[in-house]
Amino acid sequence: MLTFDHVSFQYETDREAMFRDLSFRVEEGEFVSIIGASGSGKTTIFRLINHFLIPDGGRILVRDRDVAEGAVSVGYMPQQDMLFPWRTAARNVMLPMQVHGVPKDRQKKEASALLERVGLGGMDDRKPAELSGGMRQRVAFARTLATGSDLLLLDEPFSALDSITRISMQEWLREQWRTLGKTIVFITHDVEEALFLSGRILVLRGRPATHMDSVTVPAGPDRTREMLLTPEVTDLKNRLIRELREEAGR
Ligand SMILES: Nc1ncnc2c1ncn2[C@@H]1O[C@H](COP(=O)(O)OP(=O)(O)OP(=O)(O)O)[C@@H](O)[C@H]1O
Ligand SMILES: [Mg+2]
Structure with missing residues (x-):
């Protein structure tokens, strides 16, 4: 690999x-x-x-x-979680998909599914400041998975x-x-x-x-x-x- x-x-x-x-x-x-x-x-x-x-x-x-x-x-998860504070959890996870030009409605659906996958179902609209440290790491991990x-x-x-x-x-x-x-x-x-x-x-x-x-x-x-x-x-x-x-x- x-x-x-x-x-x-x-x-x-x-x-x-x-x-x-x-x-x-x-x-x-x-x-x-x-x-x-x-x-x-x-x-x-x-x-x-x-x-x-x-x-x-x-x-x-x-x-x-x-x-x-x-x-x-x-899929790279840097040393600091590097979430964008002004973006919601879902919109942070959508970033790599945006870069790859995935259609917008699919981005949203896949981001939701990935958040679900990392145990953060229903937290799509939370901002990083509204999450605990462990939750933020999970969002960052979901974003890493979003690279595919x-x-x-x-x-x-x-x-x-x-x-x-x-x-x-x-x-x-x-x-x-x-x-x-x-x-x-x-x-x-x-x-x-x-x-x-x-x-x-x-x-x-x-x-x-x-x-x-x-x-x-x-x-x-x-x-x-x-x-x-x-x-x-x-x-x-x-x-x-x-x-x-x-x-x-x-
Ligand atoms: N952009 C850079 N320009 C010049 N030297 C650098 C640069 N980035 C890192 N270094 C040097 O390279 C060495 C290794 O850095 P690196 O970040 O890879 O270490 P690390 O093993 O990840 O350390 P840590 O456990 O503290 O994160 C350090 O001594 C650092 O000073
Ligand atoms: Mg290091």
């Missing part, structure tokens, strides 16, 4: 390259988290996939099409939520993933969040980063929070936290 093929990238204002010859793949239908310390380049990976930034070398493929060709659609893309890129979507809402949203997102059949790449610096959500975790370290360790989460698809308590997962958690802390202290 997603391939980084020897990608190199450096911000013009930086003295060091961010990525050199970085390669990784995400398969169709996977839920993969990318973890890394703050500033390690996680969001930069998404900007490259979206073609907001252009690699200095290598290729990025979505379903075997080079994103440089411009015709590749991905099978590849969803979610950049720390729950980092601003309180811990209880966050746990509910994590369970909610896993359920969405199970029922939607989409491929999700999820950025977080929360190791527990990555362990609960994903089948596989990619660890972004080093400057320039030349590869990402891929760690399979030792838990099946039917998981509960309790599975995070097994010795195997606890060891993995401690190891990942240690690695990220070493990285942050460099």
Whole structure:
């Protein structure tokens, strides 16, 4: 579904390259988290996939099409929910459809259905300020689905939520993933969040980063929070936290 093929990238204002010859793949239908310390380049990976930034070398493929060709659609949920405060929930969700020129009456219907899908049925006319933080994240997720893309890129979507809402949203997102059949790449610096959500975790370290360790989460698809308590997962958690802390202290 997603391939980084020897990608190199450096911000013009930086003295060091961010990525050199970085390669990784995400398969169709996977839920993969990318973890890394703050500033390690996680969001930069998404900007490259979206073609907001252009690699200095290598290729990025979505379903075997080079994103440089411009015709590749991905669903991107940025780090801040970025809802337009003056637009209602439904009109926020309609945005990607407007961009794609979907007829107006269909936009409205599909936005309603998507809001229903994320558990916000009947909230079409609410403004973002009239919704809770968790609800706003669901609107932003619905808007990401409205792109129609099978590849969803979610950049720390729950980092601003309180811990209880966050746990509910994590369970909610896993359920969405199970029922939607989409491929999700999820950025977080929360190791527990990555362990609960994903089948596989990619660890972004080093400057320039030349590869990402891929760690399979030792838990099946039917998981509960309790599975995070097994010795195997606890060891993995401690190891990942240690690695990220070493990285942050460099
Ligand atoms: N537009 C830019 N121009 C120059 N440097 C940038 C730009 N955007 C980000 N950077 C630098 O690139 C590095 C990586 O940024 P990035 O946003 O990808 O990190 P991140 O891993 O997403 O961090 P966080 O967890 O804090 O969101 C940072 O050190 C930052 O200073
Ligand atoms: Mg970021």
